[in-house]
Amino acid sequence: MEPKRAEIIAETLEGMILDGTFADGARLDEVQLAARFEVSRTPIREAFQRLALSGLVEQIPRRGVFVRQPGPVELIEMFEVMAGMEAICARLAARRISDMALEEMRAVNAACQEAVLAGDTDLYYRENERFHHMLYRQSGNGFLEQECLRLHRRLKPFRRLQLRLRGRLRQSMAEHEAVVDALAAGDEDRAAVAIHAHVAVQGEKFHHLMASLKPAAE
Amino acid sequence: MEPKRAEIIAETLEGMILDGTFADGARLDEVQLAARFEVSRTPIREAFQRLALSGLVEQIPRRGVFVRQPGPVELIEMFEVMAGMEAICARLAARRISDMALEEMRAVNAACQEAVLAGDTDLYYRENERFHHMLYRQSGNGFLEQECLRLHRRLKPFRRLQLRLRGRLRQSMAEHEAVVDALAAGDEDRAAVAIHAHVAVQGEKFHHLMASLKPAAE
DNA sequence: GTCAATCTTTTTGTATACAAGAAGCTCGCC
DNA sequence: GGCGAGCTTCTTGTATACAAAAAGATTGAC
Numbered sequence: 001m002e003p004k005r006a007e008i009i010a011e012t013l014e015g016m017i018l019d020g021t022f023a024d025g026a027r028l029d030e031v032q033l034a035a036r037f038e039v040s041r042t043p044i045r046e047a048f049q050r051l052a053l054s055g056l057v058e059q060i061p062r063r064g065v066f067v068r069q070p071g072p073v074e075l076i077e078m079f080e081v082m083a084g085m086e087a088i089c090a091r092l093a094a095r096r097i098s099d100m101a102l103e104e105m106r107a108v109n110a111a112c113q114e115a116v117l118a119g120d121t122d123l124y125y126r127e128n129e130r131f132h133h134m135l136y137r138q139s140g141n142g143f144l145e146q147e148c149l150r151l152h153r154r155l156k157p158f159r160r161l162q163l164r165l166r167g168r169l170r171q172s173m174a175e176h177e178a179v180v181d182a183l184a185a186g187d188e189d190r191a192a193v194a195i196h197a198h199v200a201v202q203g204e205k206f207h208h209l210m211a212s213l214k215p216a217a218e
Numbered sequence: 219m220e221p222k223r224a225e226i227i228a229e230t231l232e233g234m235i236l237d238g239t240f241a242d243g244a245r246l247d248e249v250q251l252a253a254r255f256e257v258s259r260t261p262i263r264e265a266f267q268r269l270a271l272s273g274l275v276e277q278i279p280r281r282g283v284f285v286r287q288p289g290p291v292e293l294i295e296m297f298e299v300m301a302g303m304e305a306i307c308a309r310l311a312a313r314r315i316s317d318m319a320l321e322e323m324r325a326v327n328a329a330c331q332e333a334v335l336a337g338d339t340d341l342y343y344r345e346n347e348r349f350h351h352m353l354y355r356q357s358g359n360g361f362l363e364q365e366c367l368r369l370h371r372r373l374k375p376f377r378r379l380q381l382r383l384r385g386r387l388r389q390s391m392a393e394h395e396a397v398v399d400a401l402a403a404g405d406e407d408r409a410a411v412a413i414h415a416h417v418a419v420q421g422e423k424f425h426h427l428m429a430s431l432k433p434a435a436e
Numbered sequence: 437g438t439c440a441a442t443c444t445t446t447t448t449g450t451a452t453a454c455a456a457g458a459a460g461c462t463c464g465c466c
Numbered sequence: 467g468g469c470g471a472g473c474t475t476c477t478t479g480t481a482t483a484c485a486a487a488a489a490g491a492t493t494g495a496c
């Protein structure tokens with residue numbers, strides 16, 4: 001047992017919540033999950049705490065834990081914060097990035113392009129992730145990088161969903177290139193604006209997607 | 219027992235770590251703390267998890283938890299992120315803030331001024347906190363507000379320390395006024411730059427303070 | 437028949453018991 | 467005398483047992 005069982009369970013539950021196995025507001029039963037994972041309640045409770053701290057579930061004292069899916073408003077808010085934080089990364093990176101790192105980002109972008117041409121959404125998704133992670137790294141601020149990774153991870157399922165939108169891949173790619181160009185030029189304002197727009201638009205697109213999917217849901 | 223005992227313990231331990239009761243790298247003994255708080259190991263372990271998720275301690279599997287005080291580099295990084303996030307708040311607030319809220323911020327600033335004149339550092343500290351919390355609120359983005367509060371709280375002890383520096387209070391006040399003026403003018407760029415400088419300078423000041431206190435510590 | 441109070445049942449929070457892994461120590465070997 | 471293997475002990479991780487609190491059901495009164 002390398003990582004504690006509780007950690008594995010936490011990650012598994014996290015995945016299940018994010019991919020919609022548990023509906024919003026559903027209660028997570030300790031004993032039921034304990035039986036399901038074939039462990040005692042202790043690791044389950046530990047996992048719950050992690051999830052609560054991540055904001056994926058709400059822990060109501062003496063009542064239990066309930067999955068808490070962000071609503072449309074909160075999603076927009078989260079994407080807005082993500083956009084703002086990536087803009088900070090971009091500003092810092094514009095000043096600090098090395099030629100080598102720039103070259104690498106261009107390479108990742110090229111891989112993205114190939115994925116677009118091949119229509120390989122999964123590949124695009126992975127390369128897109130690499131692109132953003134590189135930007136965080138290039139901020140040169142380790143704490144910022146960690147915070148960005150945290151939020152990025154939290155938004156993962158929602159980003160993924162909206163990649164299916166027609167023409168989004170190609171547009172997204174172009175936005176990436178604009179960011180790299182601005183970084184190469186050392187223009188922090190332009191880089192910040194470019195990445196902000198790139199990220200914020202995802203929240204808005206998602207909002208539209210949701211609105212179109214649920215015409216009159218409660 | 220309204221809040222779980224584990225929560226109370228977590229907050230107590232958090233305070234003890236932040237105010238330096240535990241040195242950096244010190245191991246927190248489960249049984250020892252359990253005896254100290256007159257509870258079993260279970261709530262202690264729950265508290266540890268919270269602290270680990272907050273980044274105040276590091277949990278090494280099968281080894282125990284160790285307090286992890288941020289070093290000078292990480293502190294600067296954290297203040298830089300705080301500055302960036304408050305700048306985001308300022309940008310949003312500059313567009314959204316109401317006249318009433320502006321009036322309130324001016325009032326808080328006036329209270330700050332009185333505290334400066336009276337030389338009441340504690341009062342100044344509290345009013346300063348209110349000022350920043352109001353800014354977060356006025357961003358109109360609840361998620362951003364929560365994230366800012368989290369980081370703000372984490373940086374609390376370090377901010378407090380550097381308030382003792384000569385002349386810092388008066389300067390800090392002036393910076394607050396510049397922010398409010400920019401908000402009133404609806405000038406988001408100016409507001410963002412003003413608050414960014416105000417926060418980032420704290421990290422740098424702290425760095426200098428540390429350097430002067432520890433001339434040649436390992 | 438409906439409302440309310442009490443009792444039962446379920447579920448969380450805490451304590452204790454047990455097991456497994458890691459650190460330190462002792463004894464033996466070179 | 468130095469170094470390493472095995473053992474001891476200590477500590478963490480997990481399981482189970484117990485207690486308290488909240489939800490639900492049942493019964494009684496109006």
